[in-house]
Amino acid sequence: MAAAAAAAAAHVLVFPAPGQGHINCMMHFAAGLVGAGLHVTFLHTDHSLRRLGGAAAAVSPRLRFMSIPDGLPDDHPRAVGDIVELLESLRTNGSVPYRSLLASLVRAGDGGGFPPVTCVVADGSMPFAADVAEEIGVPSLVFRTASACSVLAYLSVHRLFELGEVPFPADGDLDEPVRGVPGMESFLRRRDLPGNFRNCTENQNDPIVQMLIEVTAHNRRARAVVLNTAASMEGPAFAHVAPRMRDVFAIGPLHAMFPVPAAAGSLWRADDGCMAWLDGQPDRSVVYVSLGSLTVISLEQFTEFLHGLVAAGYPFLWVLRPDMVGASQSAAALSEAVAAAEKNNKARVVGWAPQRDVLGHRAVGCFVTHAGWNSTLEAAGEGVPMVCWPFFADQQINSRFVGAVWGTGLDMKDVCDAAVVERMVREAMESGEIRASAQALARQVRQDVADGGSSAAEFERLVGFIKELSMMDRSCKLNSSYSIAE
Template sequence: MLHFATALAAAGDAVELAMSLLATATAKYRSLLTSLSSEGDNSEVPPVTCVVADGLLPWAIDIAEELGIPALAFRTASACSFLAYLSVSKLFELGELPFPAGGDLDEPVRGVPGMESFLRRRDLPSSCRSIHETNDVVDPVLRLLAEYTAHSRNARALILNTAASLERSALAHITPHMRDVFAIGPLHAMSPSLSSASSLWREDEGCLAWLDGQTDRSVVYVSLGSLAVISHDQFREFLSGLVSAGHPFLWVLRPGMVGASQDAALKEATDAAGKAKAHVVPWAPQRDVLRHRAVGCFLTHCGWNSTLEGVVAGVPMVCWPFFTDQQINSRFVGAVWRTGLDMKDVCDGAVVGRMVTQAMKSAEIRASAQGLAQQVKQDVANGGSSAAELKRLVNFIRDLSVTPLGSRKARDQK
């Protein structure tokens, strides 16, 4: 399948980047930390007393600890995907990895704790899928992600951008393997004033004015994220499904997303649905779009940030996952939270149209989506689980910070 092959290539680029950072950035990082952790009286900058490092940069954690600076790991993916990567060695022990050639991707997977009743082979992170596709037992992407995930045990604590009401079971199964775990999220909901100015693409604010002219819950919002690349044939299947569903749609088509066919795709989308029903932009202010009264459904790749934004907005989702953690995220949307429909591994206009129609019209899905949104809002409000976890994290870091560096080194060597 073209979109899966492209995903593997993108993941391969990530491995190359990780190796490059390991080779080139560690010395400079060590030097920087050494200079910033000085406790000399002449320093105008307070010494670094704690490091919060991306969990996919394990060397950042190791070097900090070697210098006597406590390090915490922060992972931006879902807790459920973190648990799946943490369970990779068990999946091999149980014989659930590698997938047999030609095996049924709907075969249940029992080796990820807490997910035995609903997880299938096709729901595992995409790097597990590559083993099935290539018969390569030692897949470099899977090996790297599993190793980096297990390495978070070495950090003083693990921070996850999630909420108890979303992933309580996964968090419970992760906690015994870590020194401490903080579930603080969704972060964008905890800081409503937080700008999306860090977007990789310039947002088209004009789409909000177009939404203003649409009726309530009438628009399908389509965005497959910042990395997905689709073929022109796949584009046409999505387009035919959207047109057949009959709803106005706002579609994010990044430059180059449909390759050399991009210009033709933009014209084709507008011509097929008519300018009144089709609005195509290179990028959109997604949080504002999702909470707009006109949006009735979100067709998404199910990246964790997009998933969280859809959850907080209470919008039903149709999920077409692309790679890494998106496969397992979409399973949670469809089978656990029941706030949308999982369309993975299918790119057919009739299926797109049917699922969009169901997501737009289903009172049950909408009620589940809005109910989950209310639960998450309670999590981030004063007294909620995420708010309490944030306070606990602040105190945790404060306790690390008040201990002098020399005392920490002596204590940690005991």
């Protein structure tokens, strides 16, 4: 009875950063909390919630969606180059309405069956969200949507500067080994560090690098850090991260543990017709191509990819977002190339696809990907070989793990050439060794998320942790030892 009461009293506000990849995995996380008997308020920005529309309908009476303004004009593009501006606007302009909403939810719930909010799980890239919660007496955790290996690299930034491994010259050898990230000394290269490390100076003044340094320092002070990962994939990296945090939970891949409808957190409307197209293709015959929700390429890069895919000779399904090819490029040339590719039913080009369904389809033989962490986990869970062409942030290090650590695919970073695309696609489709490694990892991941597996056990521990926080006396919350300043 006491355990049931604790679950009923626990009400978690989950607050992701307003990006597709962040919303995706935190939506699965919210579904897991609801499945464990907790109430969840999922907090979007107004802009994201409008884009979701009817897809944001609650799937449980214990899950609801709310939103706050992000402080930017409605017509602001909120594109990949605007990430720092968006997060800063949320911090400076969104924190006041966030504080007001959270305070009201803490005082009395809403009278509609939701108890008062007792805990906040905030995106680790938004430190203010955790800080505001603690300031008004609500215990908070942070959720990092990136891989453990990339978090470890961020934790090692100061060490990299001390060793003189960054910054490195723009014309320097990108294959020079990097020794300053523990556990990765034998395989990490300059080109595998987050792309912005190439732009930083002695003063570490690249805005993305500076944000990563500040965010990671904040995470170390948080009550706990949640990572969407599995011991079978990132055990060594996780072992180096854990001692640097107050507590840390490895609870993934969340999409495999707590499935939700594909549209539930999607800011893009998927072309469901692509599934019928896949139904008409032979087993393991199709190359699936998706570079995620933020990657932008030039018309020249698009052309190299297209020629390489056609030359490889396999049917392909390509996700080409409307905003993906640079706006200054020729729309007519792009349309002509797409039409040519789709002749004879050898290709299908769509604006967005239900990716988890696609990767689980029998017809898909390999995945050409930007190596975003969600995509990497989804491919790993299905045992699909990958060809990785990373764009930014943690994708560079993720792709190195795919090629050099797990052996589940090929790392094509820093190259956009039709001949290389053709060669790597063929190898990923035809290599028995890569496919065997991918399928072995998938079997291990399934064990991790099954009852009794490492991720399932960690999630159970996390739910207990949240329930314990939720039962704390309010005076204890207000006098928490959590320190906002270093």
